[in-house]
Amino acid sequence: MMTQNRRLIGIILTVVFILLIPFIAMQFTDEVNWGLFDFIVMGVLLLGTGLLCELVMRKVKNMDYRIGILALILIALFLIWAELAVGIFGSPFAGS
Incomplete structure (x- = not known):
């Protein structure tokens, strides 16, 4: 339990940083x-x-699935970030 709370605190501190x-x-x-x-x-x-x-x-125990899902989450983060910053897809949310 303590490790999970430390990870949550780490996530919040990383976002602030x-x-x-x-x-x-x-x-x-x-x-x-x-x-x-x-x-x-x-x-x-x-x-x-x-x-x-x-x-x-916490929920996905199979390491291969875990890595795949985490990779998809990070790819989604970078695509949304790029779209908001410079508009790589040309959506109405584009930053440029």
């Missing part, structure tokens, strides 16, 4: 210009991905 990167960069350059909505969307995306990965780690 990743979100601190653009926040700190905004203090030093105008090249990074995130608004509150950007931080909320990325926080939800990262936290959701982390929690979904944690769920898979």
Whole structure:
């Protein structure tokens, strides 16, 4: 039980650390210009991905299935991130 709680705390701290990167960069350059909505969307995306990965780690016992599902989750994260950032698919949600 304690290990699972540590992993959850680790997920939350990792999300906070990743979100601190653009926040700190905004203090030093105008090249990074995130608004509150950007931080909320990325926080939800990262936290959701982390929690979904944690769920898979807890529930899926077969290592091959676990690796496959985690790979699909991470691919989905990167595709959504790329679409929101630069619009690789040209959806209405594209960032450019």
